[in-house]
Amino acid sequence: MKKTGFFHRSELAEVLWSFRQEFIVVGIFSMVANLLMLAPTMYMLQIFDRVMASRSDLTLIVMSLITLFLFLVMAFAEWMRSRVLVHAGVRLDGVLGTRVFNASFEARLGQTGASVARAFSDLIQIRQFLTGNGILAFFDIPWAPIYLAVLFFLHPVLGYAALVFAAIQGALAWFGHRHTVAPSEAASKATAESGMYLQSKLRNAEALESMGMVHNLRPHWKARHDKALELHGKAQALSHRISAWSKFIRYSQQSLALGLGALLVIDGQLSPGGMIAANVLMSRALAPIDMLVGTWRGFIGAKGAFERLESLLQAHPERDPALSRVAPQGSVTLRDVVATAPGRPMPILKGVSTSVQAGTVTVVLGPSGSGKSTLARCLMGIWPDVSGEMLLDGLPIDGWDRNELGPHLGYLPQDIELFEGTIAENIARFGKVEPEKVIAAARSTGLHEMILRFPKGYDTPIGEAGNLLSGGQRQRVGLARAVYGNPVLVVLDEPNANLDDVGEAALVQSVQQLKARGCTVFLVTHRPGILAVADRLLILQDGEVQADGPRDAILNALRAAQAAAQSPPPAAATGGLQPTTA
Template sequence: MAVTGFFARSELAATLYAFRREFLIVGIFSMVANVLMLAPTLYMLQIYDRVLVSRSELTLLVVSLITLFFFAVMAFAEWSRSRLLVRAGVRLDAVLSTRVFNASFEANLSQSGAPAQRAFNDLTEVRQFLTGNGIFTFFDAPWAPIYIGVLFFLHPFLGWTSIGFALVQAALAWFGHRRTIVPSEQASKAALDVNLYLQGKLRNAEVVESMGMLSGLRERWAGRHAEYMERQGAAQGLTHRIGAISKWVRYCQQSLALAAGALLVIEGELTAGGMIAANVLMSRALAPIDQMVNTWRSFISARTAFLRLETLLQAHPERDPALSRVPPSGEMELRDVVASAPGRAEPILHGVSLHARPGSVTVVLGPSGSGKSTLARVLMGIWPDVSGEVLLDGHPLDGWSRAELGPHVGYLPQDIELFDGTIAENIARFAEVESDKVIAAARSAGLHDMILRFPKGYDTPMGEAGSLLSGGQRQRVGLARAIYGDPALIVLDEPNANLDDVGEAALMRAVRELRDKGRTVFLITHRPGAIAVADQLLVLRDGRVLCQGSRDAVLTWLQAQARPPAAAPAPAPAPSAAPPAPALG
């Protein structure tokens, strides 16, 4: 759908523009409801100026029945617009929820998780404002001039009086906006900071409790919470003061409008019925402005939430669903890859190049902090800031549909995260559980016999089994998940960190099986036992490739580098740049 002007500026605005038909119908119902709001005024005029003068019961009955009919139509119009907006809100959530979920997920991958934490809260806030009483204010406000016009028809003095009160309330609304928007945004940001801080500590409750860190962390939390309460109190206090002033203006308006009508009655320029009708009509004319003052805070919150959602969706556009390729064979190539991170001056990886063919095992070695885990994420295409080329079967990795590529890759990170569900569902990656594949993956990881000892076997909920699994067993569940379905590319980051001898033997057996099946395996480890299964070695130091090549050639080169020289040569001047990594074997 082509959109222009304001609605072409963002995906979120274009989505809201797609609901223009619903908003148009709501506008029509609002027109009917607001026109019929004149019915009480006309009814009063007829009662005071016609029925009481003529003393006709028939006239009273007819006028009352007609007015009741108008009231019924008005109630139907208001009910219809409310029901329509509620349905539109449900459909808006259905349209945007998946999109917001994907954008939030990608934001967390790109290490910008702070806005993603509030994404669904923001969506809810925007939806509730668009389907609540606040939006009705904007539909009712354009009818205020109609009511003021009727007041001019009754008497010009009443019309000018209503305009004066309208200007006072409009100035109050503008003042409220100018004074409350900054404190409200600061309070919202402080609330987000407090929630994120608290959630982070709750996730590490065992560490906090075991090492007596609760007191210090509570003091830090209390400081953040006090700052939030101070900002929240300032914002609420200002809002309440503006609301109190608005209420005072409203009461003064009602009394002075009645006084103005009484003056005109005394002067003989208005009837008693017109005086009462004018008072009701003036209150109705100024009601939308008064409602704007009362709903201004919710409007500011919804506007801020809209802008946050807009930024999130713009930063993480929807991927092309038409991307489709044949299943990969697993050939992996990196060309001059540089990986960086926000807030870090130097890149984590500097010009890394490698090539791995299907049916090969590449073992990545290096000290802590050399960039091995970052390389694993680059190979999986989940590191956000990468330059250079990351190719799978000769195609850029970001050119693959992740949903389509997912079953053909396996990844075991250092931090094993198992999800709410059964053991079988975790191994099957929460897709359709194929029993033979789940059992085959569990056997390869050396888990099958252990799982069968649970009362419910593979159907044991992970919440129940999680407390019974050791670190090594959880790592083997993660390994089974990574190799489920025989993926073409498998990246294992420190897979033997928590394994005993039996677990490591099962790991080496699984790696050999994958290689024999023609799979491409990257194994990142500190343990020398894993080198035995390697076809090629890659050694990293300070984010650079120290050397790479066949296993025997690299081991020979490393041994030569470690062997002390026969005689100490004269020191040579330090090179101005690091020499290129030798390609061995």
């Protein structure tokens, strides 16, 4: 929050406030355009009341030329204010684009349900409202009283009639907002849920088709789809009824205003030119209100987008760009780390503590569900609900700037996610592709020869999500990405899950090379073949550390405990004590 005088503005409000000069310019052009909107009225008055009475061609020509000039000035003012708003929208996107992008990813890591697409949709909605007819209606409506004043000047009855129609249109706008916003939001939410359900199933189309599950899932999707159609039908029916009433009021206003003017002409209280001018002037006076009615839903949508975006930026403030640290060495310390997740009554990790020196290979073991993958994410600083201390070189890992720290870290998650692009781009993390580093990373994972067999080598496109590669190939490309650029801390979560014997031998070689370069490696696995490269073992059981220490000491303790469990000594000889693991 930023403080200005007695007011506290959020980051988003402060950004919008920085555009006040553009809005002032738009307001000035709006003033010019709206004042010149009186030109048609004055022209009609002059035509009917002066030119037709005097039958003067010269007067007609002069009045027409003056009016055309005023129309050109009015068109220029409207074009300029639209141009200023468009440039302001582009600049708004430039100011907030990167900020919203980064905050969205942080929110996604925090499992808050936010997404990049939703945040950018909110930003686009705000930008479109600020550069569209909606904001122009707010600039035009303050000038409606001027038109009403001219109507009162022509005749008080016309002014009061305009006020009555304005009140009716305002009441219709209020009624429409009160009764259409909630149904429209419910329909949009139901449509989004139906779409998300379908997309989640399409991602697993092969399994669904092969096991004949498509037929079973179709009723579940159809129930959501039918609900969305029903809600949309109700919302559209109500919206169409309100739209029909709005047209009825608008057409009635135009006709009744003309009829009222004719009645005043018959009574001799108004000239024919005044009658025509009053009809045009009343339509112009009510046009901003009518436009406001039409854009009110856009305003409500932009207001909701502003509130969501404001909350997102407040929850994920921008990191200090001046913060810079020396390159890390790779020593890791965990102190009483507790990791939780929404919907789970018990923590996933329960007070995990360990200390690992730089250049050490630590293998993390434990049964499924013991918290190994959660520990891997905590080591990377990407698990949202965590307490305790996670230190890299004695400094909290979440205190680092991610753009600065990222090149020094390598991470291979269980679910390998590659991105549309070439093999080289994926290995290089979509940064600048340095061929020497890409080839070195591929060689260290035994991937180089395999890549050369592809039609375009390292420039081979892998398709969306790497779907042109096999599971083992994706895993090895992900491993090459993790070790790219000589990181100082590498966390590998089940890196050999999809590897054959050749791939696992390449993994062992890669870990040995990382260790030789002084890189700290955490390796989560179920397969014992990788233990040969371990310096330390960390064994988890139900989220707690069961054993932690040098590999040989832990293995000897486990063997001793297993042997003791298979042939327990007499209780009299041991005093009733049983051996425990380290």
